[in-house]
Amino acid sequence: MSVEEDTANHGRLLGTVRGPQDVKRMSGEELDVLAAEIRDFLIAKVSRTGGHVGPNLGVVELTLAMHRVFDSPRDRLLFDTGHQAYVHKILTGRQAGFDKLRQRGGLSGYPSQAESEHDLIENSHASTALSYADGLAKAYALRGEARSVVAVVGDGALTGGMCWEALNNIATAGNSLVIVVNDNGRSYSPTIGGLADHLSSLRLNPGYEKVLDTVKDALGSTPLVGKPMYEVLHAVKKGIKDAVAPQAMFEDLGIKYVGPVDGHDVAAVESALRAAKNFGGPVIVHAVTRKGYGYRPAEEDEADCLHGPGSAFDVETGALLAAPSVKWTHVFADELLAIADERPDVVGITAAMAEPTGIAKLARKYPERVYDVGIAEQHAATSAAGLALGGLHPVVAVYATFLNRAFDQVLLDVAMHKLPVTFVLDRAGITGPDGPSHYGIWDMSVFGVVPGLRIAAPRDAATLREELREALATDDGPTVVRFPTGAVAADLPALRRVGPVDVLAESARTDVLLVAVGSFGQLGMEVAARVAEQGYGVTVVDPRWVRPVPAELVELAASHRLVVSVEDGVRVGGVGDALGQALRDADVRVPLKDLGVPADWHPHGTRAQILADLGLTAQDVARDVTGWISRLDATPDRLTPTNTPAQN
Ligand SMILES: Cc1ncc(C[n+]2csc(CCOP(=O)(O)OP(=O)(O)O)c2C)c(N)n1
Ligand SMILES: CC(=O)[C@@H](O)[C@H](O)COP(=O)(O)O
Ligand SMILES: [Mg+2]
Numbered sequence: 001m002s003v004e005e006d007t008a009n010h011g012r013l014l015g016t017v018r019g020p021q022d023v024k025r026m027s028g029e030e031l032d033v034l035a036a037e038i039r040d041f042l043i044a045k046v047s048r049t050g051g052h053v054g055p056n057l058g059v060v061e062l063t064l065a066m067h068r069v070f071d072s073p074r075d076r077l078l079f080d081t082g083h084q085a086y087v088h089k090i091l092t093g094r095q096a097g098f099d100k101l102r103q104r105g106g107l108s109g110y111p112s113q114a115e116s117e118h119d120l121i122e123n124s125h126a127s128t129a130l131s132y133a134d135g136l137a138k139a140y141a142l143r144g145e146a147r148s149v150v151a152v153v154g155d156g157a158l159t160g161g162m163c164w165e166a167l168n169n170i171a172t173a174g175n176s177l178v179i180v181v182n183d184n185g186r187s188y189s190p191t192i193g194g195l196a197d198h199l200s201s202l203r204l205n206p207g208y209e210k211v212l213d214t215v216k217d218a219l220g221s222t223p224l225v226g227k228p229m230y231e232v233l234h235a236v237k238k239g240i241k242d243a244v245a246p247q248a249m250f251e252d253l254g255i256k257y258v259g260p261v262d263g264h265d266v267a268a269v270e271s272a273l274r275a276a277k278n279f280g281g282p283v284i285v286h287a288v289t290r291k292g293y294g295y296r297p298a299e300e301d302e303a304d305c306l307h308g309p310g311s312a313f314d315v316e317t318g319a320l321l322a323a324p325s326v327k328w329t330h331v332f333a334d335e336l337l338a339i340a341d342e343r344p345d346v347v348g349i350t351a352a353m354a355e356p357t358g359i360a361k362l363a364r365k366y367p368e369r370v371y372d373v374g375i376a377e378q379h380a381a382t383s384a385a386g387l388a389l390g391g392l393h394p395v396v397a398v399y400a401t402f403l404n405r406a407f408d409q410v411l412l413d414v415a416m417h418k419l420p421v422t423f424v425l426d427r428a429g430i431t432g433p434d435g436p437s438h439y440g441i442w443d444m445s446v447f448g449v450v451p452g453l454r455i456a457a458p459r460d461a462a463t464l465r466e467e468l469r470e471a472l473a474t475d476d477g478p479t480v481v482r483f484p485t486g487a488v489a490a491d492l493p494a495l496r497r498v499g500p501v502d503v504l505a506e507s508a509r510t511d512v513l514l515v516a517v518g519s520f521g522q523l524g525m526e527v528a529a530r531v532a533e534q535g536y537g538v539t540v541v542d543p544r545w546v547r548p549v550p551a552e553l554v555e556l557a558a559s560h561r562l563v564v565s566v567e568d569g570v571r572v573g574g575v576g577d578a579l580g581q582a583l584r585d586a587d588v589r590v591p592l593k594d595l596g597v598p599a600d601w602h603p604h605g606t607r608a609q610i611l612a613d614l615g616l617t618a619q620d621v622a623r624d625v626t627g628w629i630s631r632l633d634a635t636p637d638r639l640t641p642t643n644t645p646a647q648n
Pocket of ligand 3: 182183185
């Protein structure tokens with residue numbers, strides 16, 4: 001079936017859309033038909049691949065209106081977080097790519113400059129679009145380029161601090177800039193905080209616009225006496241705003257507010273966008289939408305409106321087709337609740353992701369002991385410091401990649417004060433479908449340098465439970481417990497424990513010490529078996545607590561001919577790097593080879609595919625280890641340095 005035939009199957013009009021110009025000339029009726037066809041297309045395609053179906057069903061009309069009012073790519077359309085850019089991709093010639101959405105070599109789940117000149121922001125971290133927009137608008141103003149800048153930001157993303165830093169600057173700069181607040185009242189779950197309340201007060205005050213229309217109608221029958229009448233009307237409008245509709249907050253900031261407008265009414269959104277486009281300064285267009293709009297399983301999904309099913313799902317019910325497995329997240333959630341039952345000082349913090357991180361389980365039993373701070377990881381870290389200063393032991397549960405933005409808070413607000421805060425990093429390492437800005441590969445390097453902070457990398461459910469308890473028993477500084485996405489690894493018992501280090505396998509020969517970090521424990525066992533077939537003996541160890549590097553690793557290394565480390569994190573500054581430094585410091589002159597993820601922007605795909613591409617499979621590592629140890633046999637007197645040249 002050709003792309004055209006396939007697309008046309010989802011609707012005659014959609015098959016005619018090759019670019020934004022094709023929707024500019026459509027009538028209102030055609031747009032309504034096209035919107036329905038786009039919804040049909042999204043549900044059909046994303047139900048096969050998985051992806052952010054809920055958010056994108058909520059922005060169909062919004063995106064149509066944006067592409068009709070503005071001229072992308074001359075005008076720049078920015079999407080905060082970018083998970084809601086599928087409709088934008090459909091309208092900019094990429095319908096054919098949806099069969100391989102979020103798959104290796106296929107369409108990214110986020111904007112991608114490599115895919116299209118219409119795309120700009122590739123980072124999937126929330127709350128950045130307004131800062132990009134501020135900078136872009138300043139650049140166009142300075143270069144004298146008459147180009148519109150439009151940023152779509154969700155109500156969830158708007159709870160991120162960067163948005164308010166940007167709004168402060170946008171107001172001052174006064175450049176022409178359109179901020180479309182896509183207000184569906186939810187992040188995953190209902191959006192929290194004062195801002196959310198403010199937005200809902202605006203949503204619930206459409207009366208403001210109706211009162212204004214009434215006044216306009218009334219005055220309209222009176223012959224206008226020029227400017228004074230306009231002044232009267234404007235004063236009435238101002239009075240109404242201050243009295244009836246509290247959006248004065250934005251206007252007091254110096255940013256014009258337009259709305260609330262029905263985000264599913266293309267004509268209404270177009271009208272608001274045209275007004276904003278021609279205003280000549282920064283304007284907020286407050287669009288009220290519904291996440292999952294037009295698709296009952298999403299609209300009725302109380303958890304997260306089918307925010308982002310990770311794989312194929314049943315179109316009728318929205319239920320994932322893949323059999324559920326016991327995930328690392330579930331093990332964490334259960335053990336945290338068990339600990340919380342025993343320890344009233346343990347509290348939880350989530351950054352708008354209670355369900356995906358497992359904190360929701362604690363919240364259901366102890367709602368008063370869980371804080372959802374919104375998409376605000378920096379605040380989460382320092383608020384946790386406050387909780388710890390108040391005598392509690394907070395558990396901050398976030399995806400590994402999102403803690404990157406709170407480095408300073410972890411370093412100085414938590415660690416410098418030696419506070420008992422535990423950061424639980426889910427989705428650590430290579431995740432897969434969400435691509436490079438979601439890869440949790442930086443934490444063991446970035447947070448490994450924090451004085452007094454200890455990082456645990458459990459290898460299975462048993463060690464996750466154990467190391468979480470050890471973390472919560474640590475009261476003289478911060479701790480981190482990090483584990484990957486997906487199904488939890490099968491329990492891998494230790495033969496013995498040397499300090500914090502678990503010995504998983506050993507042999508009469510001590511040719512190789514293989515340091516298998518975290519979930520790579522099973523990989524280590526498979527490598528040992530393969531290398532043993534070549535006649536070499538491998539001791540496989542799991543450090544459990546990986547930063548700072550346990551001294552016992554250095555002692556173990558001294559009795560082997562070669563040390564190899566393998567980790568699901570960047571090599572530079574990682575566990576292997578740190579171990580090399582420890583060996584040098586102890587003058588233990590045993591060659592070290594450290595394997596890990598090159599510090600780079602790795603493409604999206606499945607976790608297994610990306611790890612294989614990086615040579616992080618049992619077969620590849622076994623081949624490498626055999627090569628190294630046999631080369632040592634050939635040149636016994638040549639001591640190679642304790643680390644390979646950094647390859648990044
Ligand atoms: C810094 C950061 N933290 C957490 C996330 C995970 N995340 C992805 S989308 C989302 C919810 C976004 O809500 P909103 O901005 O309202 O967009 P909507 O999905 O409602 O369209 C979250 C928390 C993220 N992408 N970035
Ligand atoms: C956009 C975003 O940050 C999240 O929605 C992410 O896509 C979820 O990833 P998981 O599927 O691993 O929960
Ligand atoms: Mg939202």
